[in-house]
């Protein structure tokens with residue numbers, strides 16, 4: 001701290017130990033570790049090279065007590081991962097708060113001990129001085145006759161103070177002026193004042209009696225007097241003053257702090273300045289600094305966290321009598337091509353279609369069927385393990401039962417094992433569906449014995465895992481599968497309370513053209529109703545409409561019922577928890593708090609990457625390099641698949657690190673984060689909005705668009721191996737805006753467009769963008785200028801376009817025209 005020596009910092013004592021002796025206007029002095037606290041505020045990252053400008057020579061980062069909650073960078077990163085998990089996060093934060101509380105308590109304890117020790121020392125010294133003072137006084141009396149002569153040993157201020165405490169004893173021996181003061185003093189009843197007077201007295205005495213060479217001792221005397229005075233005053237004030245419980249959030253404006261303490265703002269500012277914080281009343285200070293100030297003023301600190309806004313979410317446990325049975329929620333897992341989708345389809349069609357004409361088109365990522373015995377069963381349709389794991393990582397454990405699909409003509413495969421591990425990790429019971437039993441080469445027993453190796457012992461081999469032979473193709477065994485599930489769920493005794501405000505988990509969310517953000521929510525407890533106000537992850541909303549798994553409008557959805565929720569103000573993420581709250585203000589407040597928290601953590605992660613990158617650069621090619629990327633995709637499933645694929649890329653030298661991923665158009669925020677981390681942005685079937693595109697151009701942030709996951713993996717692999725900039729595969733050559741849609745007989749829908757950028761070329765590839773999301777990719781059937789078929793239309797001209805095999809074009813859509821180039825690899 002460079003201003004340690006400055007005159008503003010009073011009472012600095014001792015070497016640069018990081019502890020500062022502070023004197024505050026309300027009298028108490030204490031030894032506090034202001035320096036380290038503030039240092040943390042100025043340069044939050046101890047590892048950052050900037051740290052040196054803090055000037056501190058003490059390695060403060062190393063002392064965990066001085067960091068909030070003992071957070072290391074690594075932990076920050078770990079938390080970053082968990083951050084979208086509402087529950088996990090809450091748990092984390094609760095833990096962090098606890099740790100924080102604990103470390104603060106320790107800190108307080110330590111400080112108190114220090115203060116006590118200091119005070120004890122002080123007392124000891126005073127005692128000694130008092131004794132000496134008496135001696136002095138005696139001597140003074142002796143010397144009274146000589147009068148003109150000052151006391152042989154110049155009394156130290158403490159001496160004098162001690163004398164004062166011993167009441168008027170020496171006073172009669174003093175000069176006239178002293179006596180006058182003395183009279184005034186005795187007239188005053190208050191001890192505190194008394195002492196101050198006595199202080200003045202000594203100064204005066206020093207002045208009167210002091211000739212040259214007294215300056216220094218006077219200054220030190222003054223200081224000591226001041227301290228004694230403050231101490232005395234503080235003691236007396238503590239009694240008179242109202243001690244307040246001061247609610248202290250994570251950051252507070254100085255004037256508000258003064259307000260909450262019931263102190264004058266100017267005093268608070270002064271106090272801050274004395275501890276070296278040059279702030280004005282409108283500035284915000286952090287909780288640690290504020291806590292010091294609150295204690296200096298003798299109030300009690302009550303830390304409140306911003307996270308407390310979440311407390312409005314109803315957390316009460318349901319008593320057993322309120323609980324009723326609910327449907328089990330089933331996730332189907334297994335190796336690719338073993339027939340997960342086929343089984344889901346077969347079950348749905350077998351159980352739902354009965355009695356319904358036309359069959360059911362899949363509407364949302366979950367559906368409910370009823371088993372033959374009448375038990376409702378909810379199937380989650382979210383693709384594969386990624387969703388299961390990532391939802392679990394966010395704390396949303398929605399699955400009650402896992403159906404492990406293993407093809408009887410194949411064997412236990414890598415993803416089968418993965419699925420087993422996931423189910424085990426989540427402690428979710430499993431039922432094995434041995435599929436494709438209709439095939440000649442099917443060998444169900446091989447599957448059973450294979451599973452033994454992975455500690456899955458099926459019933460047929462006297463284990464306790466139910467196994468059912470099925471065929472998605474012929475429908476054989478599907479009913480037994482459902483009955484097995486029903487049986488398993490009876491064992492689990494799944495219950496919920498439908499008569500409370502709803503909570504649930506997002507199993508899929510997307511930005512829907514026309515309807516805005518929509519989320520498929522699985523209600524886990526309570527009943528979700530139209531008009532309910534809710535918060536979901538970092539978003540909030542009011543239920544405008546609910547649609548069930550058949551696309552029908554419903555008024556409410558009870559436990560274990562999947563519904564599509566309309567009326568969100570933003571797109572949440574799969575695994576986000578939805579909670580109904582009472583007011584819009586609460587919902588908004590919670591969402592804003594979560595957004596801010598997430599942003600802070602992302603920023604921290606971004607900053608960390610910059611640093612790591614710098615290090616990587618410094619170390620040249622010697623160590624593991626990292627290629628940070630951002631991923632935005634059209635749906636959560638793709639985003640997660642990409643993240644998984646990306647994280648697999650890499651070897652001993654390089655590694656891909658997904659800084660952030662999400663659903664929806666690429667925004668300025670994404671560009672900001674990418675810029676900070678020097679990362680490219682991957683847009684999978686989404687585009688940057690206009691402002692993001694501009695910013696990216698300005699800042700030199702690379703945005704790459706993909707619609708085929710393999711191309712993306714290839715490119716990133718190439719980029720990662722040597723971190724070379726991969727060759728561009730696609731070039732956008734133009735954009736056109738659809739102004740009007742005409743229905744032309746035999747041709748179909750034709751778009752009347754204006755080419756807004758570049759050229760439209762008939763031979764080129766085209767994509768249809770709606771709200772920056774790719775809704776179709778293909779080729780042009782026609783490109784017309786007036787009545788003529790043309791090869792090219794340039795920017796500023798109008799034209800007619802129609803897509804090959806695609807009719808759903810709308811006014812306002814944007815057509816992107818691109819060419820694919822042969823890529824030359826330089827590997």
Ligand code: GDP
Pocket residue numbers: 334335336337338339340341342343435436437438439470471472473474
């Ligand atoms: P997923 O990747 O696990 O979702 O597997 P799919 O459901 O897409 O099925 C992969 C392939 O296996 C498809 O071609 C299905 O037609 C076929 N298939 C699925 N179940 C059966 C079955 O019971 N019998 C036969 N013969 N083929 C099946």
Ligand code: MG
Pocket residue numbers: 340341342
């Ligand atoms: Mg599938």
